[in-house]
Amino acid sequence: MVVHTDYLFFNTKKRQEFVRITDEIASIVKTSGVKEGMVLVSAMHITSGVFVNDWEEGLIEDFQVWLEKLAPSGLDYHHHQTGEDNADAHLKRTIMGHQVMLPITDGKLDLGPWEQVFYAEFDGRRKKRVIVKVLGR
Amino acid sequence: MVVHTDYLFFNTKKRQEFVRITDEIASIVKTSGVKEGMVLVSAMHITSGVFVNDWEEGLIEDFQVWLEKLAPSGLDYHHHQTGEDNADAHLKRTIMGHQVMLPITDGKLDLGPWEQVFYAEFDGRRKKRVIVKVLGR
């Protein structure tokens, strides 16, 4: 049984930004040598997430407009009494999800034709981390 | 360590449809021979999802009404400039979740009394796939 751990680091220029990480995950899986198993990809911060969806710029814009509608920034959140201004980032990441588990078959990510993995930053311009943990044989 | 992989195929008659798959997953777990472990059930398409909730027709209708309210179809989404008309399906599946991990204890799915697994189709009438990956001993 193999367990292989790695981390990805982010420091986005914009406060809110989606970064495609499929290739980075595939590369870590290759390094792990795991032929059959799974890989956990999980944000280690609570204002960012990880999700699987389409790599299409229009849809990415739709996601961001939609999230702003469901979880608006700039409201008078209780959390802001602590001096923070990012309550909406906590809510937005909750909708997108904070982690995914990707299947590995024959040494490769076993994804459908349109599945792409994204890191979703909602409070960027600072160093953030994602854990990538491969488990299998 | 056992890793056993299978796939479920769907081609729903309606564009939006929830299909119960608990028994299919249980059967794959049995075939795998795994006594202690977990099974990943993950949609391989980005307009469908997999979730655990109640097997009650009224609630399933509530889910669909609710999703239409939170992520309406028919809006002028950016994604539709590509010729697609299914942006809402991407959003709806994001709310429902695209995958679940189910525990296996004593050779069986270790679910609570009301937990049922569903495939959630939001852009059906075409062939779709779900990966089922069992991992354990």
Add this chain to the structure above:
Amino acid sequence: MVVHTDYLFFNTKKRQEFVRITDEIASIVKTSGVKEGMVLVSAMHITSGVFVNDWEEGLIEDFQVWLEKLAPSGLDYHHHQTGEDNADAHLKRTIMGHQVMLPITDGKLDLGPWEQVFYAEFDGRRKKRVIVKVLGR
């Protein structure tokens, strides 16, 4: 390969309540003896969830206000024709997520500085259960 299973029990005083369970999970991981692997933490009921976010009372209040807005209680849900009155609890738990998978590195939960694990109850005042399944070596 080690697979270790435990259960947490809840019976909250309030109908809706978030309970921090990070220490309980850490303790089960320690008992399992697993040094490298993952732990699944999953609600066994369909009106409660498990999520990772900030341990800050103001934000917890923000979450509850926000969930009530996105998935209001007291509406005339179809599910209520069965005699139930908790359709909103099913919807709320869907937004928060029903499970998480936590990485284990060097025998400990490998969490970011602000990551805390919570049990999210949306239909409490009754006995509920969460499965905790550790898998690794």
